[in-house]
Amino acid sequence: MAATRHQPGSGSATPAAPVGIAAPPVDPAAHREVALRLARTEQRYTPLRRALVEVMAQSGRPLTMPEILRSSPELSQSTAYRNIATLIEAGVVRRVSGTGDHGRFELAEDLSGHHHHLVCLSCGKVSDIVPTPRLERALREAVEAAAGSTFAVIEHRFELIGSCTDCR
Amino acid sequence: MAATRHQPGSGSATPAAPVGIAAPPVDPAAHREVALRLARTEQRYTPLRRALVEVMAQSGRPLTMPEILRSSPELSQSTAYRNIATLIEAGVVRRVSGTGDHGRFELAEDLSGHHHHLVCLSCGKVSDIVPTPRLERALREAVEAAAGSTFAVIEHRFELIGSCTDCR
DNA sequence: GTTTATAATGAGAACCATTCTCATGTCAAC
DNA sequence: GTTGACATGAGAATGGTTCTCATTATAAAC
Numbered sequence: 267m268a269a270t271r272h273q274p275g276s277g278s279a280t281p282a283a284p285v286g287i288a289a290p291p292v293d294p295a296a297h298r299e300v301a302l303r304l305a306r307t308e309q310r311y312t313p314l315r316r317a318l319v320e321v322m323a324q325s326g327r328p329l330t331m332p333e334i335l336r337s338s339p340e341l342s343q344s345t346a347y348r349n350i351a352t353l354i355e356a357g358v359v360r361r362v363s364g365t366g367d368h369g370r371f372e373l374a375e376d377l378s379g380h381h382h383h384l385v386c387l388s389c390g391k392v393s394d395i396v397p398t399p400r401l402e403r404a405l406r407e408a409v410e411a412a413a414g415s416t417f418a419v420i421e422h423r424f425e426l427i428g429s430c431t432d433c434r
Numbered sequence: 435m436a437a438t439r440h441q442p443g444s445g446s447a448t449p450a451a452p453v454g455i456a457a458p459p460v461d462p463a464a465h466r467e468v469a470l471r472l473a474r475t476e477q478r479y480t481p482l483r484r485a486l487v488e489v490m491a492q493s494g495r496p497l498t499m500p501e502i503l504r505s506s507p508e509l510s511q512s513t514a515y516r517n518i519a520t521l522i523e524a525g526v527v528r529r530v531s532g533t534g535d536h537g538r539f540e541l542a543e544d545l546s547g548h549h550h551h552l553v554c555l556s557c558g559k560v561s562d563i564v565p566t567p568r569l570e571r572a573l574r575e576a577v578e579a580a581a582g583s584t585f586a587v588i589e590h591r592f593e594l595i596g597s598c599t600d601c602r
Numbered sequence: 603g604t605t606t607a608t609a610a611t612g613a614g615a616a617c618c619a620t621t622c623t624c625a626t627g628t629c630a631a632c
Numbered sequence: 633g634t635t636g637a638c639a640t641g642a643g644a645a646t647g648g649t650t651c652t653c654a655t656t657a658t659a660a661a662c
Binding site for chain 2: 274398411413421434
Binding site: 478480499511512515516519535536537 | 621622
C-alpha cells in the first residue's frame with residue numbers, strides 16, 4: 267500500500283517505504299483543494315471522505331473497493347460507495363476500468379499528477395506510469411494524428427497491458 | 435448498424451449504406467477462420483454463433499449485449515452470453531470496457547483489422563478508428579518510451595474520449 | 603449551551619449485468 | 633435410428649453497485 271509509481275525508462279524502481287513506517291501524509295494544500303471542490307457541490311469534507319482521499323493518495327495506483335475497504339475498515343461498504351460517488355461528482359476522484367469485475371478508483375489527475383496505467387493480465391493489478399517528456403511528446407503526436415474533424419477530443423487514455431513484476 | 439469506421443484526418447466520413455440495403459456479407463474466409471479457431475477448442479460453429487459473428491463484423495464498433503440482442507432477436511440472452519464467452523475463449527471475440535455498466539464486444543483485431551476507439555462521453559457509444567501510418571508511428575514511439583524494464587508489455591490500448599458527431 | 607435543520611452514516615434490501623443450472627433439442631458417427 | 637456429446641432456452645443464482653430508511657453527527661441560529 268506504500269506509494270510506488272513507475273518511472274519508465276529508468277529501470278530502477280522507487281524503493282518502497284520500510285515496513286511499519288506509514289506513508290507520508292497527504293499535502294495539506296491537496297486537502298484544501300478537495301474541500302473546496304466538495305464545497306462547490308455543497309458537500310462537506312467529513313473524516314470518512316478524508317480517509318478515502320488519504321487512502322487513494324497514498325496508494326499510488328487505482329484501487330478496487332475491496333482494497334479500499336481493507337485499508338480503512340472503519341468505512342461501511344455503502345458509505346464508501348456513496349462517498350466515492352460524491353467525490354467523483356465533485357471532480358476529486360476518477361473511475362478507471364481495469365480487467366476484472368471490480369471498478370477501480372483514483373484521485374483526479376490534477377490532484378495526483380498526470381500519468382498513465384500498466385494493467386497486469388494475470389493478477390489484474392493496475393499501476394501508475396509517470397510519463398517522461400519523450401512519452402508525452404509521442405502521445406501528443408498520436409492524439410493529433412488520430413483526431414478527425416468529426417469527433418471533439420476531450421482527453422485520451424493510454425494503457426500498457428502485460429504482466430507485472432510480481433507475476434513474472 | 436451499418437458498417438462505418440472513422441478514417442482519422444480525412445474529415446469526410448464513410449457514407450452510410452442506404453436504408454433497407456443490408457450490409458455486405460462477411461468475408462467467407464473470415465468465417466472459415468472462426469470455424470477453425472472454434473474447432474481448436476473443440477467447439478462447433480453453430481448458426482447462432484455465426485449470427486453473433488455476423489452482427490459484430492457488420493457493426494464496425496464494439497456492441498453491448500442489449501445491442502446484440504436487438505439486432506438478432508432469435509438469440510436468447512443466456513445463449514448469447516454463453517456463446518460470446520465461447521467465442522472469447524476461442525480468440526474470436528474481445529471484450530472492451532466502455533463508459534457505462536454494459537460490457538462491449540467486438541471481433542478480435544486479427545479478424546477485424548487493427549484499430550483504436552473513440553468513446554463518447556455523453557451517449558457512451560464507442561466507435562472504431564482505423565489508424566493512419568502517422569498514428570501508428572507515434573504510438574510505437576509511445577510504447578517504447580513507456581516500457582520500463584520492470585513490466586513485460588504484451589499490448590497497448592489507446593482511446594480518445596470526447597463527444598461524437600451525433601452528440602454535438 | 604440548547605435547539606433546529608440539514609447532511610452523513612450504516613445495515614440491509616433492491617437492482618441489474620452476467621453466469622450458472624438443468625431439462626430439452628440438435629448434430630454426427632456408427 | 634441409436635447413442636453420446638455438445639448446444640440451447642428459461643429461469644434461478646451470483647455479485648458488484650446503488651438505494652432506502654432509521655439513526656447520528658454537524659453547523660448555524662438562537
